[in-house]
Amino acid sequence: EREDMNSFFKMQLKIFYRQISSYIAAFVLSLLNIAIAVALYISLKVADPSGKLINSSEAPAMFRSFMVMFGTCSAFMTSAFAAQTLFYKYKEEGIYYVMQSKPITRMEIYWATIFASIICVTSQIFITSIGYLVGTFLIPTLLVKDKFLSWLVYFLASALIAIISIGIGAIGHNFVQSKAYQFIAGWIPMIIIMILFFISSPAKTKINLISPIAKLKNATVLKENISEKDKKDIRS
Numbered sequence: 001e002r003e004d005m006n007s008f009f010k011m012q013l014k015i016f017y018r019q020i021s022s023y024i025a026a027f028v029l030s031l032l033n034i035a036i037a038v039a040l041y042i043s044l045k046v047a048d049p050s051g052k053l054i055n056s057s058e059a060p061a062m063f064r065s066f067m068v069m070f071g072t073c074s075a076f077m078t079s080a081f082a083a084q085t086l087f088y089k090y091k092e093e094g095i096y097y098v099m100q101s102k103p104i105t106r107m108e109i110y111w112a113t114i115f116a117s118i119i120c121v122t123s124q125i126f127i128t129s130i131g132y133l134v135g136t137f138l139i140p141t142l143l144v145k146d147k148f149l150s151w152l153v154y155f156l157a158s159a160l161i162a163i164i165s166i167g168i169g170a171i172g173h174n175f176v177q178s179k180a181y182q183f184i185a186g187w188i189p190m191i192i193i194m195i196l197f198f199i200s201s202p203a204k205t206k207i208n209l210i211s212p213i214a215k216l217k218n219a220t221v222l223k224e225n226i227s228e229k230d231k232k233d234i235r236s
Contacts, residue, residue, distance in 0.1 A: 004104040005112050012116035015089050016082065025081055026124045029074045030131030036066055037135025059139050060146075067132060067154065073190040074128050075158040079165035082120045084181050086113050087169065114170055121162040129155040165189075 016022055040063055044054040053059065132154045136147040169181070176184060 005108040009112040026127035029128040033131025041138040075161035076189040079162040083169040
């Protein structure tokens with residue numbers, strides 16, 4: 001029975017990796033990682049042409065804040081794509097009915113698919129994270145050691161999110177169709193994350209972005225409730 005489970009496990013990996021779209025999706029997300037880093041670099045250079053801002057200690061914090069959101073969204077999208085392929089493809093191709101004549105149980109099919117999914121999403125996340133690593137080299141203040149450490153944290157965190165999402169998808173795929181699954185497991189979490197990010201980030205953005213720029217421009221960031229001491233400092 002274990003041999004049949006191993007055969008199905010290998011077949012699932014073959015189904016996934018023979019698809020060109022499996023590689024295209026990961027490389028596109030990797031390029032988007034680089035694009036976000038480039039956009040941030042250009043924004044900081046435009047905000048401060050002297051280069052002080054891009055070389056400040058604030059730059060890595062800004063970079064990570066944007067990449068955390070994108071990494072989380074990428075993890076959900078990657079897991080949704082992998083699960084859609086691995087949990088539905090063999091059924092759509094009629095392999096499921098052929099397997100019923102062989103000594104392999106539904107539980108073995110389930111676990112073989114789970115293990116194959118973990119390998120697939122981890123490899124996809126690894127490719128995606130390469131774009132993050134490339135992006136760190138646009139942040140001058142990060143030491144080489146810190147760049148690789150930051151990349152490792154990004155990769156492991158994204159892989160963990162994707163694996164947890166796969167576990168949830170392994171249960172939920174029994175209740176939805178293939179086309180609906182990717183929307184529910186990928187797009188909905190991504191939209192929720194983006195909304196929560198933009199709701200929670202304004203205060204942090206003021207501290208990490210507006211304040212450093214204001215200092216470099218010899219400006220003052222005004223508070224909503226200005227104390228008498230602050231008013232005197234502004235006048236002086």
